[in-house]
Amino acid sequence: VHGDLDTPVVAIDLDVVDRNISRMQARATALGLDFRPHMKTHKLPLLAHRQLEAGAVGVACQKVSEAWVMAASGVGPILITYPLIGEVKWRQAARLAAEFEIEFQVDSEVGVEGLAAHLDPAGETPVWVDCDTGRWRTGVSEPSDALSLAKLIDSRPGLRFGGLITHPAPEEAHAWFAEARSVFGTAGIAIPAMSVGGTPVSFSDAPVFELATELRAGTYIYGDRACIAAGSNTEEQCAMRVHATVVSTPAADRAIIDAGSKVLSSDETDGVRDGTYGHVVGMSEVKVSALTEEHGHLDLSACPGDLELGQVIEVIPNHACVVTNLADEVLLHRSGQTVGAVPVAARGRSR
């Protein structure tokens, strides 16, 4: 898709996207799991619709404002996989849930009471309990705490316990969910669903899949350097490429491209914390060794002089989701032909 391209540009290969959607849906089906794609990777209603048409049971959004963009484009049902805390958020959540099919996630009594006080008491909104099974981020630490929250949810008009959810699914998740099943069983409380997530784990033989009922993943649809490192996507299965122009060749061992951290982001992320900020397609000896805002620094020590001024290269970024979040639009193409530039509708929706 080079031609008269104005760089830097974030290009998305729709052929690869279609194949990735089919592949992950087939994987979830083979595991006997529902599949719920995460919107954070593409932030595009048009791709969400394709994921739903392929068999997804719904989608996951992190923030209320992101969910609004998706809901307004006919995408749903939506599970907001984030703890909503505070009057402003609860009011927003209630307004959204009054119009669309929305589910929530909590990890505190405050979170439950806030939703209960604002959502329609005549409704039956699913509220999931976030479980920290080893990620050390949000979520209750113990299955007994999950049980307490589940009981509290069920005791409140308008809410019903939706299930247990964790991200990602570390090895410890299996033991955690097994204990939860036992604890809930003893208390006579059914667990309607158990949701696990993450692109890297999706193609593994994680024991937690025996207990889980739902798989969530996002990054698989585009793929990135971290996915290549984790084995979930090959280079050919990476749909997102940043096209950039060589704008300076000040020394034989150094070149500068016009994509810096404003396009590629400074993210190193799990599996690729190695001081490298992308993979240059077809040029494995070229290292993206540093980024400043508008400059990508290419280390050519292994291939001196191999790039020339004006040359356009393709970079697979370290982390696709954050690149999406930097781009006002992405360029869709298929079979080497441009389809069109589409606004990244849910970009920047961090509230």
Added chain:
Amino acid sequence: VHGDLDTPVVAIDLDVVDRNISRMQARATALGLDFRPHMKTHKLPLLAHRQLEAGAVGVACQKVSEAWVMAASGVGPILITYPLIGEVKWRQAARLAAEFEIEFQVDSEVGVEGLAAHLDPAGETPVWVDCDTGRWRTGVSEPSDALSLAKLIDSRPGLRFGGLITHPAPEEAHAWFAEARSVFGTAGIAIPAMSVGGTPVSFSDAPVFELATELRAGTYIYGDRACIAAGSNTEEQCAMRVHATVVSTPAADRAIIDAGSKVLSSDETDGVRDGTYGHVVGMSEVKVSALTEEHGHLDLSACPGDLELGQVIEVIPNHACVVTNLADEVLLHRSGQTVGAVPVAARGRSR
């Protein structure tokens, strides 16, 4: 500015901004230098106008698309401090320069010839020569190369040699510029201007100031954690604060806020490469220890249990410019009162 604030939000204190503008302009004046603020930090025409009113001789933009936003808002003259390479860029540059007062920067013959082939040959557009005085990014390596480019520029109709420019101004810059003055002097070519840049160097006693004629800086207007580390801004002189809500307190030594890398960015940047992603105002014992896209991880080991659910905190980010580039709008306030939310007009303009 808390109140009923929907977080996360990037808030800008206009009182502090005004003082920072005056302080830097006074510093440049005291050094006997012209001052040219860089737009990358705020990306807001309204603040560019204030910088010009305070005495700036013009502004610096990195990309043509960024310059368009500023020019269209009446901001100028504009120096595009970036090597423009390729037909698409040269055509855009020519269209921009036909309507507004624009200056350019080059570090290659290709760059000079491209501008010469597209700009109005009847004009007299200043073209500066980018010098690599120790930053190892773009720029010619030797003063003799700078002389060759300056001669080439002057030989082309429509262009005139605008001066030498470097970023930032490392210690080696003084010797480099001194040699350049000698080399150009021998050749009988005048150097109309010498421009050095960077907020950290601005308040130093860099010897290069003896030779320079112009100072450029951007970050000083907002300040950030890197500026605090470099000594250019105190905490009170940091106008940008990200207001974030504590949304999860899963353990006494850990809390999660709703500002992650989508708001604060993963940038560590010079002087603050220490695995910390911001400074929590008034709570020096709280460490922003990790970021994922929507989660800011706070390490409370030094102050267990010190934060509670729903509490709003203020974070001074590591690097203000990249935070600006992530925000669709920023909230302006003065004397504790909200002024208004203003769209970040030049956000994402990386072309």
